Amino acid sequence: MPWSRRGHSRAAGAAVAAVLLGSVLTAPIAGAAPPEPSGDRLTDLVNPFIGSQHDGNTYPGAAVPFGMVQLSPETGHTTGYDYDDTHIRGFSSVHLSGVGCGLGGDLPILPTTGDVTETDYAKYAAAYTHHGESARPGSYRVRLTSYGGITAELTATARTGRQRYTFPATDRANVLLNAGQSLHKTVATRVEVLDSRTVRTAITGRGFCQDTRPYTVYTLTRFNRPFTAYGTWRGDAVTPGSRGSTAPGRNGAYVRFDTRKDRVVEATTALSYVDAAGAARNLRAEGGGSFARTRAAADAAWERRLGLVRVRGGDRTLRRTFYSSLYRSFLAPNIGGDVDGRYTGWDQRPHRARGFTYYQNWSLWDTYRTQTQLLSLLAPREARDMALSVLRVGKEGGWLPKWGYGTVETNIMTGDPVTPFLTNAHRQGLLAGHEEEAYAALKKNADGVPPAASPSLGREANPAYLKRGYAPYLKGRPHAKPGDSDYDHGASATLEYALSDAMLAQMARDLGHRADAARFAQRALNYRKVFDRSTGFFRARDGAGAFTGPADPAKSEGFHEGTAWQYQWLVPQDLAGMLALIGGKEKGTARLDSFFAYPQLLADPARTARTVWVNGPYDYYNSDKYNPQNEPDLIAPYTYLSTGRPWKTTDVVHAALTLFTDSPSGMTGNDDLGTMSAWMVLSSLGVYPVQPGTDTWGLSTPVFDRVDLTLDRRYYPSGHFTLTAPGTSSTDRYIQSVRLDGAPRDRTYLTTAELRAGHELAFSVGREPSRWGTGDRAAPPPVGTPGALASAAQQQGDGER
16 A cells, blocks of 8 residues: 655655666767677676776776786876767776776886887877777777877786787887876886896885885786887887886886788786796786687676676666666775785785685775675675785784785775774674684774874774774874875764774674673774764764864765764764764654655656766765765665665665766765775675674665576575566655565565565555555664664573573
């Protein structure tokens, strides 16, 4: 029976119906998208150019799932490629999808013709147009209009990038290997011409938003035919016939071919973060076969990965946007070890991974909220190895990571994101045999501070937090180490610490550490220490404990990339308690309605998303509205599940999904190593991790009629799970009922255990909200708080009796 409610009528629903979710997604820009498919391959539905414009900061180049190599063009943008640029400086071997600062871009390689006289890649860059450019999972192609016209094609394996260049007929066809210019600060480089087909480099760089410890990547590039000439450059000086050069700045090598009879030149570049011998082994292991076979293998790897999720319903544009998001969700973290298992640890020494694959690149402040959980569901074996890799970081580097790049800590972002990352792995069953090891590392991290000699900041504000229950906001405090200081963001750091404490309390309870569980559970309530009753919002405290900064929550200080309005919902461990602070569910709903501009959203969701919510990818402050482009707000739409208004979660989520389009500008904010893409995927499926760090999945209406998930039988015995929502659309989007394997279900969430035991989650949808999910016990319960632990103990006792 439909349930009418104040503020929502059938007329309002009809107004919303005018904006069909699939049709608001704009058509691909000419030249930007891959060609239309000839069959039903899922790789044909992926547009790698999505997010390459307006600072989505994605890359369109070649990679395989979680590969070490991401071979992609550099156009002069701070993070690599920008769709609006007109020149390509080279094709570099290392990129990260959606980062906010320049990082990677190592060894840009560019084909040219004529004499080599210029050594700055900004000056010798080649022009191109999008009409001559295409990309699909695992490969990229572009027609360079400079240098007489050269076609460049790229593909990749896990540890190698393969290039194929088709030159005009000339006796001076060059390939420039630039070791000394990249997206980060290059500290030192060495380039060597080893023989008539091989060039070796060692590149040491540093920097990501701020300076960091240096790291070194080793490359070995092997050509398929001998070159006719070669040379090196250092600074502005080009030396023909030189076999080697070492320099702190611009430094590189060129090789030359005669293409008057054979116009095609192929090259394969292998990487290693260990040493030159590692790059050589990786080249021998993965550098064989033709370009075409390598490209086909990369495409097949992506087809298998995307095939884990099969959707039915929705229009073609929606499916393209969805599968493009799924593709980006599998780009990182990245393999960090060589084919023999060797890797460079955070002690800067070589180690060997036995029984698992070592991964690197940890954008944890971003990914712990979405992508971590998606990988736990769809790629649990890789997710397990990723968790074990993070434990290796803690063991070898002394402290668990916060934002790790390659072999170093960058200390970018704040809080304690590694805790929900690892507790999620524990709750998802990915740490079997390593639970106590993980718990010991997390406890050390939660109770201590890295020493001055450590490059890690860890929980920098722990001394004050453990004593007073909050991290103080100390504006202008000198930074002890490179990176972001928790003292600069005391209010949000307190919320992030408390969230992590809740998840660690739950893990401690699971493992039988009762005293620790009680201690961490009490700390999970520390969010209350930064609640200002005079304003009704969270607010920063100074070193003396006084609330500080503007009282207006839209202009608040001490929140990292956000305001008090946006951070007020970051209490997933105890939303009931947070709502009590602001006056209960009714007042919480009213505040949420204001936050999402809900009346305007009902009238025109897509317009509201674009004109009321969105203010640019880096416009974090001075706002009292939802910011769907950045991480602090990712859980916010699901707060309605805790106020007894689950239909409003669907309204907001489906409006936010219109921001993801099949065009270069179709990313909402930076993708942040798959974070935003994973939000799109999970929200489209109708299951979302509403309590990061544990195994709770909040429910909203799927956008597809049916979704079939193929799951790893090692973790999901049935091997599959199906979600159905027949007739779902912009008009028929309200949940009327939910059944799990035929049994009625009024709760607005599932647990991973229920997913493992189940086979089908069936949604019945209609045009008006219903009473589904509005009961007192329908919302996700608190986790990791004193009350939650007591409830769990009571349930365990009842079960034993």
